[in-house]
Amino acid sequence: MHSSITAALLAATTVLAASAPSCSLTQKCPSDTPCCSQYGQCGVGAYCLGGCDPRMSFGLDSCVPAPVCQSKTYNFDSMDRITSNTKYLGDSSKTDWVMDGAAVIYNDNVLLTMAPDTVGTLLASSTYMWYGNVKATFKTSRTQGVVTAFILLSDVKDEIDYEFVGADLKTAQTNYYFQGIPDYNHGTNISLSDTFNNYHTYEIDWTPDQVTWLVDGQVGRTLKKSDTWNSTTNQWMYPQTPARVQLSLWPGGLESNGQGTIDWAGGLVNWNSPDISSNGYFYATFQSVTIDCFNTSSAPGTNTGVSYTYNNAAGTNNTVVDGDDPTVLASFIGTGTDMDAGKASGSSAAAPSATAETVPGRSGENPGTDNHAGDTGSSSSSAAAGSSATSTAADSSATLGSSNGAFTQGDPSSGSSTKSGAEKLGAQENVLKGSMFAGIVAVVAVMAL
Template identity: 70%
Template sequence: MVRSSSLLAVLATASLASATAPSCGLTNKCPSDTPCCSQYGQCGVGAYCLGGCDPRSSFSLDSCTPEPVCKSQTYTFENLDRIAPNTKYLGDASQADWVSSGQPVSYQNNVLLTMAPDSVGTLLASTTYMWYGNVQATFKTSRGQGVVTAFILLSDVKDEIDYEFVGVDLEDAQSNYYFQGIPDYTHSKNISLSDTFNNYHTYEIDWTPDTITWKVDGQVGRTQKRSDTWNATSNQWMYPQTPSRVQLSLWPAGLASNGEGTVDWAGGLVDWNSQDIKNNGYYYATFQSVTISCYNATSAPGTNTGVSYTYNGNTGTNDTVVDGTDKTVLSSFLATGTNMTLGAQSSSGTSSGSTPSTTAETVPGLTGGDPGVDSHASSSADSGSGSTATQSAGSSASSSSSSGGFSQGGSSTGSKSGADKLGVGQDKLKGSVFAGIVALMAMMAL
């Protein structure tokens, strides 16, 4: 998911020559040598085993690194100090609040998620996980056809609760939810509001074991009860119920390489010669703050008394989630959940394995790939079609860079990075923008 500098392109090119990460899903689990199935449906080690790693599709349930438990906190964005690039983050949530992919920029006490021509936008994912609770985000969306701003909760088994904003419609917030990535296209509902590009709004998701409530500026826009999600075919509640990261993103749904359904939903192809591109060199969404309030149940589900969340069963439901004491930090990008110290530096300065490095095979997204759930790729699927939840989720989770889905990752076709364009329009976004770029580039070069 990183397009931040030419350094990443070099790393991706240099890694394992033309090797391509194996794809993975519920019906084709990862092999033992690359045991972790990333959010993008590809197998690897290192960061593949961190946030987004699906234990059900990995070599074993413990291939993925344990997930840091929920932490109640308000996050503001005066600088980028607590945002770690996904080429640096190894699972220590005490050192970073967000993991970035793409080019976040600090501007007037906000963070801009940017999307330049030939890039695929920017994503921030929280380092901790919510197992129910309340999350609020105050921001302005981007605008333009094919341009999508998103504020979502997404679990490693692809439970999902969404706010999505299509840039051609600045008067509606689209709310949605999915159970384990199963594509049911009847769940989306719009919430009307005023100009989302020029006005800050506070978007809120209140999520309990029984109800999801979407609010805008404190007003209830929609409520979804778990009791209304029973699926008799799969014999289960089709309701988001597993620990989830908060994800903030700006991405080009309107790419010609995307599925027709995705492009149509996004209002058409992205205009890379729009006024925002001419003025600033990129599209942008402006995020002011995020507040996470953990659910704080006294007994499961919804606790956060331990160190990390893991899974002890392949169903990926809340009764298989363990709030325990397993560590969350990898020693290097060669490590996995079953060998978390591989590549660690000894006191003598030598490594316990091969030299740790950040390559396209250790950071998901550097070789492209699906962002996880492309919920607009088709209009024909329906959870009531007779297929089981497991079969449907398997087809969703097994997508790869060849799927035609939106790639929230570095292009494998030589596209320019977002950072290549960020000097354009400097008279419009002065001072702190370029300080942010310099700071981020310095971080990436360490």
């Protein structure tokens, strides 16, 4: 029975994953799955929320409008304001962080965990910054191949980041990108004390004219917009569009990643390391995040409205609209052009095809845009090969997925080989309780359509 169920689940996942079209600037999403997710695949529901790229979607309005910036300090003493991406529908008033993976509260910190057979954990802010200041106090993970990241990432893939390779605990790597265009001369390192054993406060001060990276209040690097002009394309190659704050722990040393990424990460992940043996997973420890919005009186950088949208596929700061469009979907079959699809009171436009994916998944690649050393690798080139197959019901919490047949984004509390070891740290877990039965029902329901 167990093997039959497993085979059915894997088969259904394969069918659904294969049905998700890829998207790019030259290959936009089709109308029935109009939203291009952060990972380059088309779908509906959560595909249309945070990370949805309007330039690669069916239309600029396919993506759900992004909640505007909110100045706030986030302390991690409970899971109350952290919501799984299988449940979040865009209401930032009820959720501060959207989670892909498994987070654990421990001693008034949140641990981003990465157990064997998973690709780690990603927390993304529910609101967007359009310039401003953000500080995060945390300890990184450790061990070769294991990467901790604190980044700003916009839907059009502008990025400002800190990355930490577990094999080098005395270096903070900084980088930036304009619309995800790779340039491997942009990186600069900042030296500091042991990042695993010591808390440090990492800061990004971002204005329309300058980015400053600071560690513990000390300036480590400065980038001026005036130094980013590209005379060939006649544009500023400078991060300039509303971005989510992302905190992540991910396996740069995953065997299915490109060799350049593996080498950059210090080699393959050792899944028999002391942290795995003692706790059941690798972990990065985040204490707090503080966001201060730019608060200018006129664009760019305002947050006077409800949401950010784009009025042109150029995806530059002069195409951003700070307006009053709603940000909340009625269900996971909704899109930016049909926010009420699936609403209990009645039907609206035609539902998407039975194989439409509703929640994008990761398959081991960098949650940002940098694939390192110019390689794409098998994982990056098919970023959503393991995207989650979920029920279109808004209250479904079961998620299935695979990462090139080896690693899945899953819940360490689900009873599989990824069982959490949080109790060994004395923590009280409050992570997404995925139900195998719900998963079976969801898959059978989808296959029956």
